[in-house]
Amino acid sequence: MSERTFDDFDGFADDYRSIHSQNVQLSGADSYYFAEHKIVQLKNYEQDGNLVMLDVGCGDGLTATFVQKHFPAWQTVGIDVSEKSIAAAKKNNVTNAQFQLYSGRTIPFKNASFDVVFIAAVLHHIEFSLHQSLVEEMYRVLKPGGRLYLFEHNPLNPVTKYLVKTCVFDKDARLLGFSYAKKLLRTVNFAAVSHKFILFFPRNKFFTSLLSIEKHLSWLPLGAQYYYRCVK
Numbered sequence: 001m002s003e004r005t006f007d008d009f010d011g012f013a014d015d016y017r018s019i020h021s022q023n024v025q026l027s028g029a030d031s032y033y034f035a036e037h038k039i040v041q042l043k044n045y046e047q048d049g050n051l052v053m054l055d056v057g058c059g060d061g062l063t064a065t066f067v068q069k070h071f072p073a074w075q076t077v078g079i080d081v082s083e084k085s086i087a088a089a090k091k092n093n094v095t096n097a098q099f100q101l102y103s104g105r106t107i108p109f110k111n112a113s114f115d116v117v118f119i120a121a122v123l124h125h126i127e128f129s130l131h132q133s134l135v136e137e138m139y140r141v142l143k144p145g146g147r148l149y150l151f152e153h154n155p156l157n158p159v160t161k162y163l164v165k166t167c168v169f170d171k172d173a174r175l176l177g178f179s180y181a182k183k184l185l186r187t188v189n190f191a192a193v194s195h196k197f198i199l200f201f202p203r204n205k206f207f208t209s210l211l212s213i214e215k216h217l218s219w220l221p222l223g224a225q226y227y228y229r230c231v232k
Contacts, residue, residue: 042118052075053115056122059085061092117146185230
């Protein structure tokens, strides 16, 4: 049996969104909602302008669609190890976006190339021994003062654990605790590292009235996901 490096998404590239939406239907939202929700989080910190964002593990490129919606002046560059996912991303009619295949090890751009690096629900599909080198690469391609946004599933949330366990393309996934993620990010010299927990309640009618209080719970380590914001 070969050693695990990167989970293989070529077999899911064409149906990724429908598979994911079916898997998360218990949450009351679909795959598109959760993709946009992450970009909405960036609006707490970022403004529109002539910025360039790298999307590491971009998959089918949907993130670029929501970057275009919320930050229309940004340029997005998406990279992924899945050839079929990159092919799917290139079919999207997204202005100011480009996509390319990469090795998963060396990010194919020069030092200080990007204002923002975004990586969402990717590290749990990568062997842990490769995490530090990827963080170092993301740090390398960030401009001084650039921001890294890293989103991951929270293994302390029982619903998250169930959804991961029952998702066909998460069969080999290994979730990262938020403390592990913090230690990982501290291996490079970020000037600031902060985190928030998100997605505490289902997105259906019964819980709609509670969604507005989620921003006040961001300190509580029970959200379905968490994210780190790091400044170089």
